[in-house]
Structure formats: C-alpha cells, structure tokens
Amino acid sequence: MTAFIDEKAIIDETAVTLTTHPDFGFLFNAFTAKPVLATRITHANPFVNHNQRTADMAVILYGNDDKKRKELMEQYNIQYFFLELGSLDYDLYCNKYWNETKKVDTKDKT
Numbered sequence: 482m483t484a485f486i487d488e489k490a491i492i493d494e495t496a497v498t499l500t501t502h503p504d505f506g507f508l509f510n511a512f513t514a515k516p517v518l519a520t521r522i523t524h525a526n527p528f529v530n531h532n533q534r535t536a537d538m539a540v541i542l543y544g545n546d547d548k549k550r551k552e553l554m555e556q557y558n559i560q561y562f563f564l565e566l567g568s569l570d571y572d573l574y575c576n577k578y579w580n581e582t583k584k585v586d587t588k589d590k591t
Contacts, residue, residue, distance in 0.1 A: 537553050
C-alpha cells in the first residue's frame, strides 16, 4: 500500500488525513507513514496536545458550525479523509444498544 501511494504521489507529504477515530489514525499512519490529525495516545508525539486534537476531530466530524470546522481544517492542513468501512457497522451497533447501559433492570453490555 505504501509503495503504491508513494509511487502514484496520491497523498501530499505535508497534508494531514482526518479519520473517524484515533485508532484508525494509527492504522492509516502505520500503513502510509503520512501525518494524521490524531492517533493512539500511546503512540502520539508527547509534545502534541492529544486531547485537544481529539476534541477538534470531533468538532470537524460532528459539529454544526461550518466556519469553525473550516478554520480547524485549515489550522491542521487537513486535505484527506480516511473512512474504514467496518466502523459503520460498529457505529450502528452502538447506537442500537446505547440506552441499554442506562436501564437498571438489564445487565450492562459495554
């Protein structure tokens, strides 16, 4: 994968890729060696505010203030988006069973 990306010059070396979760950022960075907005905290640069980057990632992905989203994307030089399709099933599963963790009469499924 890395050789193909490098050979075709698909991803600019200075551009940052946005993922839907820091774990996917870790995966993408591990396969491509390209910069990502957020990665696993155990593998993140100790001089980068990981919590702030994760919060900014959430604002970009799920926020409704387009001006702020654009501002953050420019600040981090985000030019690419990586979506791991398997995560869509996980999101649906979590949303389906979200309220079950709040019920007293059922066992916690988390």
